[in-house]
Amino acid sequence: MTETPTLYEWAGGLDALRRLTTVFYGHVLKDPVLEPVFRHMDPGHPEHVAVWLAEVFGGPETYSHDHGGHRHMVGRHLGRAITEEQRRRWVNLLFDAADEAGLPSDPEFRSAFAAYVEWGSRLAVMFSQPGREVTVEEPMPKWDWGNRPPWQPPSG
Numbered sequence: 619m620t621e622t623p624t625l626y627e628w629a630g631g632l633d634a635l636r637r638l639t640t641v642f643y644g645h646v647l648k649d650p651v652l653e654p655v656f657r658h659m660d661p662g663h664p665e666h667v668a669v670w671l672a673e674v675f676g677g678p679e680t681y682s683h684d685h686g687g688h689r690h691m692v693g694r695h696l697g698r699a700i701t702e703e704q705r706r707r708w709v710n711l712l713f714d715a716a717d718e719a720g721l722p723s724d725p726e727f728r729s730a731f732a733a734y735v736e737w738g739s740r741l742a743v744m745f746s747q748p749g750r751e752v753t754v755e756e757p758m759p760k761w762d763w764g765n766r767p768p769w770q771p772p773s774g
C-alpha cells in the first residue's frame with residue numbers, strides 16, 4: 619500500500635508554504651479591510667506563518683523550537699479585536715493565494731487546508747477579543763487529511 623504523505627509533503631514543503639505566505643501578505647497589504655490590521659507587521663511575519671503552517675501540517679517542528687510555539691502564536695493575536703469581516707477577508711485572500719502560489723488543487727488537499735484555515739482563523743478571532751489572556755498550554759495543533767486521504771494510484 620502507498621504510504622500517505624503528510625499535508626506538508628503534499629503541499630510541496632516549506633518552499634511552497636513560503637510562496638503561499640509571500641503572495642498572501644502582498645495582497646493583504648493592498649486590501650482595504652486588512653491593511654490597517656497588518657500595516658505594522660513584523661517583516662518576518664510571512665516567514666513565521668509559513669514555518670507555523672509547516673509544523674501544523676506535519677513538517678519540521680521549527681516554530682515550536684525557534685519561535686515560541688503555540689503560546690507565542692496565540693499571544694500575537696491578543697487584544698487585536700479581529701472582526702468577522704476581517705477574518706473572512708483573511709480566509710478568502712489565503713484561498714486566492716493558494717491558487718496563485720500553485721498549491722495542489724485536488725479536492726482532498728484543499729478540503730483539509732480549508733478545514734484548518736476555518737478552525738484556526740476562528741480561534742484567532744476568539745483569542746483576539748478583549749479580556750482574553752494566553753491560557754493555552756496545549757501543544758501545537760497538528761492537522762491531517764481527516765477522512766479523505768489523497769487519491770494516489772495503486773502501487774505495484
Ligand code: HEM
Binds near residue numbers: 656
Ligand atoms: C489559521 C489562521 C491563522 C494562522 C495560522 C495565523 C498565524 C499567525 C502566526 C504564526 C502569528 C505569529 C507570527 C510570529 O511568530 O511572529 C500570527 C500573528 C498575527 N496574526 Fe495571525 N493567524 C491566523 C489568523 C489571523 C487572522 C484571521 C488575523 C486577522 C484578520 C490575524 C492577524 C495577525 C496579526 C495582526 C499578527 C501579528 C503580526 C505581526 O505584527 O507580526 N491572524 N498569526
